[in-house]
Amino acid sequence: MQLPFHAQLINLFAALLLLLAFAMLSQRRILSLINLFAAQGAVLVLSTLVVAYSTHQNHLYYSALLTLLLKVLILPWILHRLLRALNVRWDVETLINIPATMLIGIVLVIFAFNLAAPISQFAGTITKATLGIATASILLSFLMMITRRKAVSQVIGFLAMENGLFFAATSATYGMPMVVELGIALDVLVGSLIFGVFFFHIRETFESLDIHHMEKLKER
Amino acid sequence: MELLLVLGIPVAGGILLGFWGHRDFAPEINAGMSLLTLLAAGALTARIVADGPILVWEENFFVDSFNVFLVALTAFVAFTTSLFSRPYMRIELSHGKLSPNRLRLYHSMYQMFSFTMLLALLTNNIGILWVAMEAATLTTVLLVSLYRTPASLEAAWKYFILCGVGLAQALFGTILLYFAAEKVLGPGGTALLWTHLYEVKGDLEPTVLALAFVFLLVGYGTKVGLAPLHNWLPDAHAEGPTPISAVLSGLLLNVALYAVVRSKVLVEGALGTHFAGNLMMGFGLLSVVVAAFLLSRQTDAKRLFAYSSVEHMGIMTFAFGMGGALATFAALLHMTVHSLTKSAIFFAVGHAAQKSGTQIMANIRGLIDSNPTIGWGLMLGSLAILGMPPFGVFASEFMILTVAMHEQPWATPFLLVSLGVAFAAIFGKVQPMVFGTATAKRLPHPPALIPVFVHLAMVLLLGLYIPPYLAGWYRQAAQLIG
Amino acid sequence: MNIAGGVIFQVLQSVLVVLIAPLLLGWVNQCRAWLQGKRGAGIWQPYRVLRKLFHKDAVLAHHASPLFRATPYILFGCMWLAVGIVPVLATSLPFAPAADVIALVGLFALARVFVSLAGMDIGTSFGTLGARREMMIGFLAEPAMLMTLFTASLISHSTSLATIVETLGQREFDIYPSMAFAAVAFLMVLLAENARIPIDNPSTHLELTMIHEAMILEYSARHLALIEWAASLKLTAYVAIGIAIFVPWGIAGAGDWAALPLALAALILKLLLAGAGLALLETLSAKMRIFRAPEFLGTAFMLATLGMLTHFLLER
């Protein structure tokens, strides 16, 4: 059957989102990682706008705005400043080599689609596949957090996960109630501020942001 | 009205202490605020007990007998802990472990933390519940990393990342829940309100809720400290300041478990199977076993009791999972007595560690000579937490074990072995700390041990005699969720 | 049964046995002498010994405790009671119900404990050595004895000697394999308990071998006399028990005077035979090393228990 145009748009954005997620998973350089994150945020904003427009859910405009501010502007900006302040220019080294990660990622995507398939047929919303994609991108960012060794990249993975969640919220359920959205946004903001603070402390304590310095606390 | 007070006072306190938190009288303010919160909570409780559940602020806040008793408990332990932290933090300050600014951060965050927990308990909106949990995580992260030692930073980082990721799962679960509820309740606010969900739980889409519960369990379960998601817990407990260990063990875990139980109620209602219960039993049992066996390897006092918290959380989760009036009753009782006992133990351990200048148990000896009150506090507390009568922990474990023997006989061998091993481990480590010849030094400030004995006295009371209103209250709660 | 008759019989039997006990000892020794081709001191020798001892002055170690002095009397009393209970002449004596076979064994144990304690009282190495060996013998001999008696009492459904004798004696003869085991075990116990060869040698004071003599080494004069007398009483009691259980024929019921002469005759005959047999046994066998003794008695114990088992396997 022929989907309505905006639905196709949303699917397109969903695909972009997934693509970006993969890109982040495969990305070695941290700066471009941040840019990719920003791009993901942008895609998120666009898709939110489309949903808002097509379904006349006005509060989605606010959340789109919120996302724009937070995920596209503020957070990348903070991260850039951090990197400059900590002058880190290193490449992201991973625990598992990239191709392997990609393969696992593909498996995850398939799994996520299967997972979402039974659910999304209940979706009265215009977009069926998006839930699966959201799940997929969440799992992918999870995978990214597992495989990266630098605190910063872990944080980015965390935020990317946040993106996926947000996408799920908007596309699958036309967004959560405003108060919740605000709360979530606030938490993300505060959270990333704390991250920032932490980077400095970690840096000055361990002379590096490499998390394998932080393996002292364990059972021996 | 009380609800406003209960939530408002801590916020005010947080802001206030944000300015004055480094002054000499800051601890008193902290304690005073907590006391006010406690009074407000008491009033609220009285009201609920008197005339049933209330629902306010376009239904975003809902107080029933289940959460009001947790509110009271939270407020109470928060208060006693603030009492304990007065001398404790002063001593830390005079030992030069903290700068005044840190102290300010500590006090202000302490209040904010209790606010977030109360919020999480009181709200009716599972979205806000999530927000509050996340906020609680953030505040406690700051508190855990208070000393800024490498160890504390590492602990805080792990805590942050693991719980952050966990809560992200929880959020996805919440979204799925919303997604399912929307079909029934239509879009907009009401679809996140627990009360409404509770009414329509029968018609919610089972497959979605099954998935949702998985995410919620993994998410909030991380915060409860269920194995194998518990890894952050011992680090955070051991490296943070002791009052924070006390409230983490005593309160935060409860709140997280509360969230799990709330969602379990919905899912069970929707699925009509025992799916959620089985999952919880499995996780609970696993946590009990893992924690029990890890106990015997500990050298750090606070780590030891952190693992014991994992164990007890496992027991509660198991009991909630079994369901049924008696088991749920027991689980609620266990929640109460565990909070009281565990925080009391942490108080005692904290002072013991300060006295002997280390948390390594091998270097803490003969407390009963150097400071009988701490010694007896630790000894009795440990015995209580190990489920020795006549303390209340025994009462709940008694019911849980007997019910388990009847409902889930397969589980009892694991419980039996774990409890035995846990007993050997903890007691074998506590006894030499308490007995023997002393190694300890004077403290600049007299330790505050009233909280310890107040808690233990209450636990003792609960073991021998549960006041009828309290019992009725538990019973209502048990009906609500059992 | 009429009380008066019973009492008379009781007194009669006790006194009689007490008087003839040394005679039995003398007889055994005499027989042994003959068997070994010696002339022997005559069967009245034990009486002479007793008389001599009673006339001597008692010598007592400085730190001897009252227990040490009391022991000979207690010992004598126990043995007297023993022979009072065992139906030597007649069954169902008035004292008999006071103690059944178990109590009888208990009685011997009581005597043993006291004599061992007395042996340890002075605190010479000999006394303790004797006491230890005596108890070592005792802890195996006692249960063996008990098992032997149980075999009998399982057959007669009773632990009171009188009833056992009546059931075994007053009914037609038939063969009990279990009793065979019991008999052997009993014989071994008898040898051990009465300090005879091969366990002990009453006629040496060689520390490597002696058991009973080592304990009473410190005793002298009247105390020693009482102990010797008690020993002979013990021998008599054991022989009497053996008779009562294994060859119970001819024992009179209490109070019937008619059966009395026959019973007396039978008793004397049996005693003579038993004494001779004992002497023969002692002559033929050699004293065994002290640590073989447990094996010897262990065998006795096993046999006795086997006796009980065979009773269950074969006889019911």
Place this chain on the structure above:
Amino acid sequence: MDFPSLQPIEAAVTLPVIWIGLGVIGLALTRVPRLITGLVFPAGALVSLALAATGLWAIGAPPGAAILPAGLPELPFHVRLDALSGFFLLLLGGVSFGVSLFAAGYFRDTEASALGLLGLQYHVFLASMAFVVIADDAYLFMITWESMALASYFLVTTEHHDERNRKAGFIYLLVAHIGALGILLCFGVLHGGHGDYTFEALRAAELSSFWASAAFLLAFFGFGAKAGMLPLHVWLPEAHPAAPSPVSALMSGVMLKTAIYGMIRVIYDLIGGIRWEWGLTVLLLGAATALFGILFALTENDLKRLLAYSSVENIGIILIGIGLSMVFLGSGHPVAGALGLIAALYHALNHAVYKGLLFLGAGAILKSTGLRNLNEMGGLMRHMPHTALAFLIGALAISALPPLNGFVSEWLMFQASLQVPQLTSSVVRSLVPIVAAVLALCGALTGMCFVKVYGIAFLGQQRQELAAQPREASRWERAGMLWLALACFALGLFPVLMIGEINKVCLALIGTGLSEQAMASGWLWLAPTASSQASYSPIVFLLVIAAVCGLTFIVVRHLFHGRLRRADPWDCGFPAQTPRMQDSADAFGQPIRQIFAPVFLIRREIPRADDPQPLFSQSVEDRHWYALYLPIARLTGFLSGHIGRLQQGRISVYLLYSFLTLIALLVFAQ
């Protein structure tokens, strides 16, 4: 009784509370220790006496129940006082009376600071034992049961500066706790999921044969752990020596009996429907325990450890009695079953009395000489004659010698085992005689053991110079020992009266007692089945011996003379004899070590012939440590080592855990 208004149950509830009150007063009086020893303990003793009276009274009276205003919401504390409880109250009161009197003297020179707390723990210990006996719901039972363990634990660790005492206390509490868990699960099996834990409800539970057996095994395990049954006995020889002697007396004399009480209560009363297979289990384990205990007692040279092992033996004997009665009941011979049960109960009472006495004696020795090692004692009779006399009575009683009380219960055991022809199952019929043989062997070995103890400790000559001349025990202490010694005599000489009471217990518990003709034969003659079958009259027994002794004495004195000369002992031609040449306790145990060598784990160090100062050392150890307990410990360590790998510090790995958990659950949920 003379005050009809008061019910036994009320007294039974009030008196323990008074005990606790006394303890608290004692704590308050810490400043003035004289008052604690001189007032609190004697008062406690009086309470004991009253409690004993209550028990005796309750045996006759119909069972009375009451509900205390405390406990769980649906479950206030239920208490009930029936004949069985009454009997054990009698035991508790009777023994603790003597012990408390003794304690009043014994604790005089413990330092004042500890004394108040000691008094509190002591009396709480007593009170909790009393409550265990009268508890009528699982919850109260468990609470009091564990409080008993806890109080005694604190008493055991009174001298906590000694590493060994701490270790002892730890092992003790650990075993006790695990046992308690077993009991708890047994109650769990019995109770039907609904929140009703009263014993009525548990009685009412219908169980499938499997679950009934499970309940039996759990209870047997749990109570066995407390009673010191093989192989759970290891705590006993550690904890008893560590505790102050009066406490050891209570633990060994009374506390072990509460375990027996629990066993009887749960198995006979709550579970019911006894099977002979269960009985056989109890019987065989009992036999093993008895033999093992006495063998280790024989090789032990620490007096209190020795007594502890002998307690293990006696528990074994009691278990044999219970096992016999279960076998008979299970195969439908109630009368024989009753006989076995009576034997067991009577032995429990006897053991409580004489073991209490012996521990008090050991305490007196310890206090006046500071010695616990037999090898260093000797000749104490001259310094402490009264103690010596009391101890002698205790030793004779425990060696099961007529006419004292130990013999009576052993006699009853044999009588019970001689009922075996009634049985049909050939297995049992061949096993019971063997158990009887073991019982006989144990009796004889006990005799040997206590000849050793008494001979080494009280007789002979002092083996080493003591710092101070040993003093006779104080008046309070002697009073305590005297009481128990008299009890030994009374129970030995008038068994029929006591057995009449116990018979009532049997009637109340299993509905059958001894046959009428047995009861009919009067107070003088003890004839459990029929006087033609078996009879025993300790009084006649004693009178005859006494008469003969007296008679002989007079006759000898009359016919001959009483002349006496004192001299040195004969030196066997070796003049340089010293007290150290006497046999030591180890030497006395040597034949046993040789004969039963496989039982023990013996470590010897024999010096070489050319060693300038040769030292011979040898230690006898319990194989169970190496065969059972250490492996378990190792296993635990191994497991925890592997589980410890979970927590290996890498955050990525932790993330991986939660990731995998998530995936797994999602797959599961699909």
